[in-house]
Amino acid sequence: MNVRLGVKGLVVIGLVVLSVIATVGSSLVYLQQEAFMNERILLARSLAFHASELRDVDPYTSLTLGVAAVHINEDAASRKALFESFLVLRREDLFAQNPRGARSVALSQDGHVALIKDADEIGVWDLSGVLDPNIEGEVEKRAGLEGDYEDVDALALSSDGRTALIGQDNGTAVLWDLKNLAQPTRLGAINTGAASEADRGIESLALSRDGRTACVGDFDGNFSIWDLSVKTKPIRRSHVRLPSGPISSISLDADARLAATLAKDRYVAIWDLGRHDDPIQRSSLDLPFKSAGPISITADGREILVGNSRRADVWSLADPAAPIHTATLDMPNQDLHGIALSDSGKIALFAGDGGSVPLWDLSMQSRPTSISSLKNYSQEVGYVAVSANGEVALTASPDRGVTMWDLRDLPEMLEDPVDVVCDAQGDLKITREEWTRYAGDVDWTRYGGGLFGEDTLAACSIDWVLSLNPRGEAGKVMWGAL
Structure with missing residues (x-):
């Protein structure tokens, strides 16, 4: 039986065929794009891994691979690898002599003055030579503070870097005038009245x-508050005896109106210092663990961080009488030794x-x-400090x-x-040999390999290449007309 299709029938069949072709084509395009995206994810992971491996032995290649990884697939792992590679190039060792003596550090608000305690003395360091754009110089140790500081790590620096307070083994703390960094002047001393035994001091x-x-x-x-208005004659304003034992850490907010104390590695108390002659304990933290490490109050006094094994916990002090646990930060460190915060709260550093x-x-x-x-070739970082603006850190x-880390x-x-990296470092290139070594048999023309030179790939241009070549088609086809 002959069946004759009318015009309408042919049109319908044609539309069905076209629909099937379009569907198949769309599926192929989707599969191609999905395969290319999977390739990018795996490639970025590989490049980020190699960037981490090379960070200390070949920082330039590490940085180049980090840039390529972020361009190819930006995720938390690739960003972290790039950050670490970049920051390694922004560090400077202040001294290498007797490194085991590096015991404690303090930093002025602008990051230009530092106190560094080593095995022999406490050094006064001038960092302005590398931080001040109007000065061309180097980091320089200007003086040493004499005193009985062998077993005491407690030291502090005022925001302007002109006043230092240093704990001593005999239960006293000495005030120093650092207006002239090269010639520090010893002022008065705080005598806490602690027991005379060396290990029972500040x-x-x-x-x-x-x-x-x-x-x-x-x-x-013993928790005491001292008036240093006349630094040659410190006056004790108040004294509180805590039954919980040694006070291992004290932290103040920017206005010195709120304080936190850590006693006996467990008891964290929040104090209202509105009246220095009568501090009021507003609350204590109900810690979710058996012991606490370092503590640090934010500059605005609205939060406190408490460290512990492999974690640091954030508490809101919006109402100091009723702290609220708000977050837990997972740490790679088995033990935390110190916390440093910038004033903005945007930078938090954890020593461990x-x-x-x-x-x-x-x-x-x-x-x-x-x-x-911050990677430091180290098995341990005992102390950390950061400037108020978050631009300088010491470990x-x-x-x-x-x-010293330039942040x-x-x-x-x-x-x-x-x-930032491409502006700072200029032209970052990967050779064909390096691509084969770190990327394997992945077709580098998909990412611009050979576009700007027969045997090079411009890492900083990968995003532009991918924007023109979203499906990862062969570079020789894409760029043949250029």
Whole structure:
């Protein structure tokens, strides 16, 4: 039987065929794009891994691979690898002699003056030579503070870097005038009245930003507040004896109106210092663990961080009488030894074992973000300090000494790390040999290989190449007409 299709029938069949072809074509395009995206994810992971491996032995190649990884697939792992590679190039060792003596550090608000305690003395360091654009110089140790400081790590510096408070083994703390960094002047001393035994002296101290108020804690649980208006004659304003034992840490907010004390590695108390002659304990933290490590109050006094094994916890002090636990930060460190915060709360650094200093962004209270780590060839970082503006950090480790980290590019890095790196380092290129070594048999023409030179790939141009070549088609086809 002959069936004759009319025009309408032919049109319908044609539309069905076209629909099937379009569907198959769309599926093929989708599968191609999905395969290319999977390739990019795996490639970025591989490049980020190699960037981490090369960070200390070949920082330039490490940085180049980090840029390529972020361009190919930007995720937390690739960003972290790029941050770490970039920050390694922004560090400077302040001294290498007797590194095991690097015991403690303190930093002025602008990061230009530092106190560094080693096995022999406390050194006064001038960092302005590398930080001040109007000065061309180097980091320089200007003087040493004499005293009985062998077993005491408690030291503090006023925000302007002109007043230092140093704990001593005999239960006293000495005030120093650092207006002339090369010729420090010893002023008065704080005598806490602690027991005479060397190991029962000052355990912790804190100095207000203006250098006019000091808080001191000792082995016997004595918490005292001192008026330093006349630095040659400090006056004790109040004294509280805590039954919980040694006060291992004290932290103040920027206005010295709120304080936190850590006693006997467990008891964290929040104090209202509105009246220095009558401090009021507003609350204590109900810690979710058996012991606490370092503590640090934010500059605005609205939060406190408490460290512990492999974690740091954030508490809101919006109402100091009723602290609220708001976040837990996972740490790679088995033990934390110190916490340093910038005034903005955007930079938080954590000293501990494991050879790295985790770097966090705490600007969003509800969503703290792990940014990167400061790598220091170290098995342990005992102390850390950061300037108020978050632009300079110091780390002290027993196997490397003290390292200064230039973090001035960090805010821009948080916005666009690749743009900052490419502007700072210029033309970052990967050779064909390097591509084969670190990327295997992945077709490099998909990412611009050979476009700007027969045997090179411009890492900083990968994003542009991918924007023109979203499906990863062969580069020789894409660029043949250029």
